[in-house]
Amino acid sequence: MILYFISVFYIGWLILTCANQPVFKSNKWISHHDLFRLVPVWTFFAPNPGVSDFNLLSRVKLEDGTITTFQEIPLRSKKELSTALFNPERRLQKALNDHARTILMQIDNEITEQNKENIKLTFSYISVLNYCAKLPLAPRAYAIQFIILESFGYQELMEPRLILNSDFHRL
Numbered sequence: 001m002i003l004y005f006i007s008v009f010y011i012g013w014l015i016l017t018c019a020n021q022p023v024f025k026s027n028k029w030i031s032h033h034d035l036f037r038l039v040p041v042w043t044f045f046a047p048n049p050g051v052s053d054f055n056l057l058s059r060v061k062l063e064d065g066t067i068t069t070f071q072e073i074p075l076r077s078k079k080e081l082s083t084a085l086f087n088p089e090r091r092l093q094k095a096l097n098d099h100a101r102t103i104l105m106q107i108d109n110e111i112t113e114q115n116k117e118n119i120k121l122t123f124s125y126i127s128v129l130n131y132c133a134k135l136p137l138a139p140r141a142y143a144i145q146f147i148i149l150e151s152f153g154y155q156e157l158m159e160p161r162l163i164l165n166s167d168f169h170r171l
Helices: 002-019 026-033 090-109 116-121 123-134
Strands: 053-062 071-073 141-151 161-165
Touching: 002 026, 053 090, 053 123, 090 116, 090 123, 090 141, 090 161, 116 123, 123 141
Parallel strands: none
Antiparallel strands: 053 071, 053 141, 141 161
């Protein structure tokens, strides 16, 4: 009996989810009455499809002045079936992607040559810097630098675009 109710619940939820897509007129009614926002709206490629990825790289300056090479910090999970079920790193990766996107928007819309130093005071910049500083670093690391690149898919038709090149920050 309980299995019946659970099945009816999930089938009803699936029907509401399918009816709540932007292509149907019922989506406004469902969204208006969905007080707890339990019925998702899937807009995979609309209205603004994602056409780029962000790459985060960091390097350190050692106490003797030597600068290491840039190391990429992964912002995407490996494409494995198990990540569809359990992916604890996804929240962190999404947060870093969101911070990179925010930095890009701030540079494009708010930051000018006169106030370009203000980007260092933003929450996103400080969050990315803090994350990079907390990663396992080389022994005798003195300062850290990070860069954010925007790349355009797996086909390397375009070179990655430099979004931000931070200064070295003392650890």
